[in-house]
Amino acid sequence: MNMKEEKFKPNLIVEEMWSHLEKSIKDRNHDFHSAVFTNLDKEGLPSSRTIILRNISKKNKKIVFHSDYRSPKIEEIKKNNKCLLLFYSPVLKIQLRMKVQSTIDYCNEISNTAWDNTKLMSRKCYLTSVAPGEIISSASDNLPDNLKGKEPEKLQSEKGYKNFSVVTNQVQSIDWLFLSSNGNKRILFDYSNNNNSFNWINP
């Protein structure tokens, strides 16, 4: 992004930011295609991991990823839904730090629709015999032997649905930081409590 001074208008920044997030869903090479998601674990300590963006609603300020329902983070999010999403694009030179409130959809209409739209290769992740994070006796992905190096058939993939969940993140605020040799710029967008305000911040 070639950010010229006249482009540092909050409404243009917002437009461009959400349009990049939207593009990143389909474009695996976009830097915003993945993000770091942080929640508090059961001991109250921060726990971060990489996730892939699956859906975006610019209008409703929602960002969606998918996860194995057996992962410890699902129960943790149910207990404390205040979480973070962190993006950085070396190409755009933009960092996005989002405060979000996360909700889990499991075995309902929302997860059903998302599952229908999930490709066979992605469904494969949900076919493991043990839960993410469980201790196992030797290095293994715990996938059925007939799936080594290939995607499942549709029928076999359906077994993964019971492990599939949708994590929807309602964005509360976005701390946008743009790095430039001409001077870094930073702005905080506040969407909490039906707010739609911004403040420039010292980078």
Ligand SMILES: Cc1cc2nc3c(=O)[nH]c(=O)nc-3n(C[C@H](O)[C@H](O)[C@H](O)COP(=O)(O)O)c2cc1C
């Ligand atoms: C490139 C990449 C993409 C990933 N995408 C997801 C994802 O969309 N959802 C997810 O739950 N885990 C994803 N993972 C795995 C998580 O980073 C993490 O290892 C896993 O969820 C288990 O940890 P947790 O249950 O403690 O979060 C991804 C990992 C990598 C490296």
